[in-house]
Amino acid sequence: MNSMDRTKIEESTDMINKVKEIITAGGELALKWFGRVESTRKSDSSLVTRADIEVGELLTEQLNRHFPGYAVVNEESARSHGDRVFKEREYVWVIDPIDGTNSYKTRMPIWAISVGLMRNEKAIMGMIYMPVMGEYYYTHEGMPAIFESERWGRTEMNISQQKEPIDSQSLLVVTSTVINRLNLNFPGKSRAMGSCCADFCYVSRGDAMGCIIKGHLWDLVAGIAILEKAGGRATYIDGSPLVYSDMYNGQRAKDYIVCGADYAVDYLLERVKNK
Numbered sequence: 001m002n003s004m005d006r007t008k009i010e011e012s013t014d015m016i017n018k019v020k021e022i023i024t025a026g027g028e029l030a031l032k033w034f035g036r037v038e039s040t041r042k043s044d045s046s047l048v049t050r051a052d053i054e055v056g057e058l059l060t061e062q063l064n065r066h067f068p069g070y071a072v073v074n075e076e077s078a079r080s081h082g083d084r085v086f087k088e089r090e091y092v093w094v095i096d097p098i099d100g101t102n103s104y105k106t107r108m109p110i111w112a113i114s115v116g117l118m119r120n121e122k123a124i125m126g127m128i129y130m131p132v133m134g135e136y137y138y139t140h141e142g143m144p145a146i147f148e149s150e151r152w153g154r155t156e157m158n159i160s161q162q163k164e165p166i167d168s169q170s171l172l173v174v175t176s177t178v179i180n181r182l183n184l185n186f187p188g189k190s191r192a193m194g195s196c197c198a199d200f201c202y203v204s205r206g207d208a209m210g211c212i213i214k215g216h217l218w219d220l221v222a223g224i225a226i227l228e229k230a231g232g233r234a235t236y237i238d239g240s241p242l243v244y245s246d247m248y249n250g251q252r253a254k255d256y257i258v259c260g261a262d263y264a265v266d267y268l269l270e271r272v273k274n275k
Contacts, residue, residue: 071085074096145230162231236255
């Protein structure tokens with residue numbers, strides 16, 4: 001390893017450690033409100049809670065403080081001026097204060113806080129924290145994809161060589177609309193976990209063979225960075241590549257996204273179709 005590579009790894013590690021501190025503080029704040037907040041509906045009928053707002057403010061303030069010169073985009077800022085921000089800044093944080101607000105509101109444990117980093121239309125870093133579960137998933141340039149928790153320890157995730165039989169016991173994690181809007185020619189079990197971030201994490205660690213989701217930029221950046229570093233890939237259901245810039249102004253992805261190891265994505269692309 002040359003000195004340049006070593007320096008880059010050290011810089012990535014320092015950034016990961018700082019983002020972990022920030023996201024952990026966000027998790028502590030979210031847990032204070034967990035089970036004690038009412039939600040309201042935004043203009044698109046999606047839910048928002050006081051925790052979404054306060055955690056978003058904390059993440060934004062801390063990321064701006066520790067990484068001056070980087071932009072921070074979340075759901076609200078993306079919809080108002082996201083395209084301009086991505087054109088003006090080389091590095092952009094893309095955050096989701098609470099991914100899985102419905103689960104959070106109804107006291108279900110599967111929800112997450114997500115912080116992703118983009119550089120020139122590429123997801124280069126991601127960290128997902130599931131506070132109730134006590135689990136962190138993260139990666140950055142120069143390092144592998146990591147799963148870390150007090151219960152399971154710290155392990156590197158790599159699904160690149162995964163090729164288990166796809167049968168009645170295989171698990172496919174999906175968003176809640178998939179069953180109604182897609183033809184699933186799939187022999188195994190499909191589950192809606194209520195959080196796109198959780199879907200990415202379970203696929204990246206090899207416990208789900210794949211996932212089918214449809215989200216916004218803030219739902220995708222951290223998870224895809226982790227998935228790709230773990231040896232997986234993500235593509236639209238028609239086989240075309242994702243184009244992040246299509247979502248810069250807050251638009252939802254143009255179609256459903258299929259994720260997993262290569263063999264799983266190929267399998268799903270052949271069998272899962274729009275109705």
